Amino acid sequence: xxPVNMNTPVSSNDDLALRRIVRDAHPDAQLPxxxxxxxxxxxxxxxxxxxxxxxRFDRLVDWCFLxxxxxxxxxxxxxxxxxxxxxxxxxxxxxxxxxxxxxxxNPYQAKP
Numbered sequence: 001x002x003p004v005n006m007n008t009p010v011s012s013n014d015d016l017a018l019r020r021i022v023r024d025a026h027p028d029a030q031l032p033x034x035x036x037x038x039x040x041x042x043x044x045x046x047x048x049x050x051x052x053x054x055x056r057f058d059r060l061v062d063w064c065f066l067x068x069x070x071x072x073x074x075x076x077x078x079x080x081x082x083x084x085x086x087x088x089x090x091x092x093x094x095x096x097x098x099x100x101x102x103x104x105x106n107p108y109q110a111k112p
Contacts, residue, residue, distance in 0.1 A: 102109060
């Protein structure tokens with residue numbers, strides 16, 4: 001058996017048959033008429049829309065109303081609300097505990 005050099009192409013009838021099969025497997029698809037004009041028109045519409053702040057706001061609103069984004073926003077608002085409520089209630093709880101302690105120690109002391 002002779003060694004095959006990797007740099008020299010090996011041609012045989014099998015290669016020709018294989019090339020024909022590969023060529024037939026990938027049909028040459030024709031683009032529909034006006035395809036390229038439609039693509040450029042869509043690009044132009046998006047370029048014009050990008051310059052307008054109102055359309056950017058509309059796209060942001062549309063993005064926010066997607067179910068997964070709306071759910072994430074609602075969950076984060078609930079978490080922020082609970083956190084804000086907890087943080088604002090802490091001074092009242094501390095003051096109430098302090099007043100209760102002072103009332104126990106000296107019941108006749110005037111309230112601050």
